[in-house]
Amino acid sequence: MKVVWYLPIVPRLKRLFANPKxxxxxxxxxxxxxxxxxxxxxxxxxxxxxxxQEFPKFGEECRNILFGLATDGMNPFGNLSTNxxxxxxxxxxxxxxPRLCMKRKYMMLSMLISSPK
Amino acid sequence: MIASTTPLSHGELIDFPTVSQTEHVVDSTLKxxxxxxxxERVEEDNMEDMIQDVGAEAFAQTxxxxxxxxxxxxxxxxxxxxxxxxxxxxxxxxxxxxxxxxDKSFIELLVLLNEMLPKGNTLPTQNYDAKKxxxxxxxxxxxxxxxxxxxxxxxxxxxxxxxxxxxxxxRYK
Numbered sequence: 001m002k003v004v005w006y007l008p009i010v011p012r013l014k015r016l017f018a019n020p021k022x023x024x025x026x027x028x029x030x031x032x033x034x035x036x037x038x039x040x041x042x043x044x045x046x047x048x049x050x051x052x053q054e055f056p057k058f059g060e061e062c063r064n065i066l067f068g069l070a071t072d073g074m075n076p077f078g079n080l081s082t083n084x085x086x087x088x089x090x091x092x093x094x095x096x097x098p099r100l101c102m103k104r105k106y107m108m109l110s111m112l113i114s115s116p117k
Numbered sequence: 118m119i120a121s122t123t124p125l126s127h128g129e130l131i132d133f134p135t136v137s138q139t140e141h142v143v144d145s146t147l148k149x150x151x152x153x154x155x156x157e158r159v160e161e162d163n164m165e166d167m168i169q170d171v172g173a174e175a176f177a178q179t180x181x182x183x184x185x186x187x188x189x190x191x192x193x194x195x196x197x198x199x200x201x202x203x204x205x206x207x208x209x210x211x212x213x214x215x216x217x218x219x220d221k222s223f224i225e226l227l228v229l230l231n232e233m234l235p236k237g238n239t240l241p242t243q244n245y246d247a248k249k250x251x252x253x254x255x256x257x258x259x260x261x262x263x264x265x266x267x268x269x270x271x272x273x274x275x276x277x278x279x280x281x282x283x284x285x286x287x288r289y290k
Contacts, residue, residue: 001289002263004270115265 002115009091009110013065023063028097030062042066042094068092087113194238202239262288 016022024031029043042048048066052059071089075082089111092101100106188203213223227242234240262271268283269275280287 002265002267004261004263006259006261008259113263115263 002113005112005114007108007110007112009108012108017063025097025100026065026093026095027062028100029066029095032097041098042068048094062095066094068094083117085113085115085117089113191239193240194235205240264288265290 016026029041033041033043035044039045051066058064069089069091071087073085073087076086088109091108091110093106093108094101096106188206189201191202192198193200193202193205209223209227212218218226224243227240231238231240231242263269264271264281264284265286266281266284268281271278271288275282278288
């Protein structure tokens, strides 16, 4: 049977915002990012600005979070069991500074899809 | 992107016999990096920070917070300054998770430790009790059934269906 293990992200975001340090880090893209002609972070990109323009209400609030999503099939127990599929879906918080946004601590496993082959 | 940042063993479901020559090289560097990260993480594991993180969220349900800070202040046994009930359970659970101990072996270890420690210690002897202490830290999860052909998830309006409305395949095989 194919099953999606969904790990709700809203309570996790709440916990992040409950911590003053993390809350400050989550506003980094609006408050501490240097704005010049160089591309250093996803927030410098045209796509990011397009999103803010397309959804002005979303863009105005710097505490709104932009996620990156990555997924890939993997085999959690080496090569021993190949009769199952397992797909983790991982979210990255792009609001954070580049130093933090790929840190293990701030990556979120939001879904795990498991099924027999 | 994932492969470079997570230490998950990135085994695809297909075998690639050609990469086996370089595999051990990659493995050792990955292992080093993983160990580095573990050390880093131990430093980051600050008990007070953790309770603060949980506490703020759980203020609505004060009993959770009280229970937890209670466990954080209860010494493991009378006169122990280094360990509290919470910190010991946390450390042990961490070991259990990283090394893949079975529930059974974990309970046996808890019982043994309980015998080794002075009488009147507060170490739980059941996996369930240990989990209960950590419960406010953990995050809940939901299990959602899915159609084997990826048509739908059995939630909301499809919640009680027995087979997929699009492709007709059974929910339970």
